[in-house]
Amino acid sequence: MLEIDPIWMPDIQQAHFRIMLNAMARPGNCYPLRKTPVEGLAALAVLSTLLDAEVSLSDPHELLRNGDWPMLQANPVAAEHADYLLCDGGRAPDFTPKLGSLSSPEKSATLILVVKALGQGDTRLRLTGPGIAQTCNLSISGMHRQWLAIREEWVCAFPLGVDLILVDEERIAALPRTTLVEVI
Numbered sequence: 001m002l003e004i005d006p007i008w009m010p011d012i013q014q015a016h017f018r019i020m021l022n023a024m025a026r027p028g029n030c031y032p033l034r035k036t037p038v039e040g041l042a043a044l045a046v047l048s049t050l051l052d053a054e055v056s057l058s059d060p061h062e063l064l065r066n067g068d069w070p071m072l073q074a075n076p077v078a079a080e081h082a083d084y085l086l087c088d089g090g091r092a093p094d095f096t097p098k099l100g101s102l103s104s105p106e107k108s109a110t111l112i113l114v115v116k117a118l119g120q121g122d123t124r125l126r127l128t129g130p131g132i133a134q135t136c137n138l139s140i141s142g143m144h145r146q147w148l149a150i151r152e153e154w155v156c157a158f159p160l161g162v163d164l165i166l167v168d169e170e171r172i173a174a175l176p177r178t179t180l181v182e183v184i
Contacts, residue, residue, distance in 0.1 A: 006035040007045040008071060016049040020165065023174040028127040028136035030118045030171045040065065043086055043114050043167045047072055050084060050110070058082035061091060063114060082109055089113035089166065092146040097154070097162050105159035108177075112165045116142025118173050123148075129179040137184070138173060140166065148181060 006012045015034045023031050036042040041063060048071070051057060057074035063086050069076065079085055079095035087093070100108035115121075121141025125148075128135050143166070154177075155161030161177035175181060 005037050007037055007048045012045075013049045016045055020046065020049065020172065020174070023165065023172050024131075024163070024176055026131050026136075027129065027174055027176055027179040028125070028132065028138040030138075030173045032171050033167075036170060040068070041114060041167075042169045043112050044068060046112055046165060046167055046172060047074075047084070047086065055083040056081065058085045060085065060095060061088040063088060085109055085111045087111055087113050089115040089140075089143040089147060092144045093150050099154055099157075099160045099162065101160070105161075108160065108162055110163045110165065112167060113143065113147065115140050115166055115168055118166055118168045118171045124184045126182045126184045127175070127179050128182075130176075132179070142168075145183070148183060151175070151181070 012035050019031045019033060033042055033045050035045060037044050051072045051074040053073040055074050056077040057072065058077055058079040060079045079097060085097055097109035097111060098107060100106060119139060121139045123140040123143050125138045126135050127138060158177060163177055164175040166173045
């Protein structure tokens with residue numbers, strides 16, 4: 001009998017979508033994913049929820065397995081043209097994603113960064129902005145500091161910019177383009 005990983009089931013995808021909405025609405029808070037793949041990246045659970053045949057995906061660090069692409073249905077494209085990018089957060093960025101335009105800021109990219117751990121680690125951030133009452137602190141392990149520096153360049157002309165979804169093996173957190181990030 002064919003076994004399908006639960007991340008491809010509609011009820012799990014709906015639950016993950018709700019978790020992602022909460023993460024975007026409350027930047028810096030870590031949320032556990034309901035199910036993650038038995039073998040492979042927890043980021044695949046995020047991608048399975050967000051992608052369909054109408055969007056494009058870039059995997060510049062080759063984190064996906066060849067067998068994942070047909071299930072995701074997304075069109076593979078270069079990082080500079082992708083709607084979504086799956087990236088190794090431990091490696092420095094070496095591309096410029098779509099930032100949108102003043103007339104269509106929604107045509108920017110969403111980056112899914114795979115990190116070692118959320119809620120612990122040597123990279124400590126203080127966050128302010130919409131969805132945060134005063135400040136929120138977030139610790140991350142396995143995130144190259146260049147991501148934070150380049151993110152500042154990408155979001156400096158708001159409403160242009162990118163949204164980041166950070167994922168470890170069990171949790172996600174988000175840094176929308178509206179969030180101000182200070183390394184502490």
